[in-house]
Amino acid sequence: MNNKRIDIMIVGAEKSGTTALLSLLGSHPKVSVQDQVECPFFLRDDEFERGQEWMLREYFPSGQENKHLVGKHVGL
Numbered sequence: 001m002n003n004k005r006i007d008i009m010i011v012g013a014e015k016s017g018t019t020a021l022l023s024l025l026g027s028h029p030k031v032s033v034q035d036q037v038e039c040p041f042f043l044r045d046d047e048f049e050r051g052q053e054w055m056l057r058e059y060f061p062s063g064q065e066n067k068h069l070v071g072k073h074v075g076l
Contacts, residue, residue, distance in 0.1 A: 004056055004064055009042070010072040022072045032067040034059040039071040 008025070012018045019037075026033035041047045041055045060069055 004069065005052065006039075006071045007068040008070045009039075010070065012074055014074050016074075018072050018074050022070060025070050030067055031070055032060060032062075032064055033070045034072065035061055038073045038075075040073050041071075043073065 010018050010021055022033050025031050036059055039055075039059050041059065047055065047058075056064065056069075059071065
């Protein structure tokens with residue numbers, strides 16, 4: 001099993017600057033941000049049941065090695 005995990009999860013209301021914060025953190029060379037706009041993994045049972053390794057492949061397909069992973073989800 002992969003021991004990699006999301007280090008920081010940004011959550012917030014729409015239009016509250018979460019995408020800007022994700023972009024700012026993603027500009028750091030030791031940070032990898034999700035490839036998709038939102039990461040609803042922790043809120044959707046169908047995705048959560050697929051497991052953490054699936055989530056990492058789905059939302060962070062590139063740049064995981066030796067980087068901190070930062071995800072983001074807005075809304076319910």
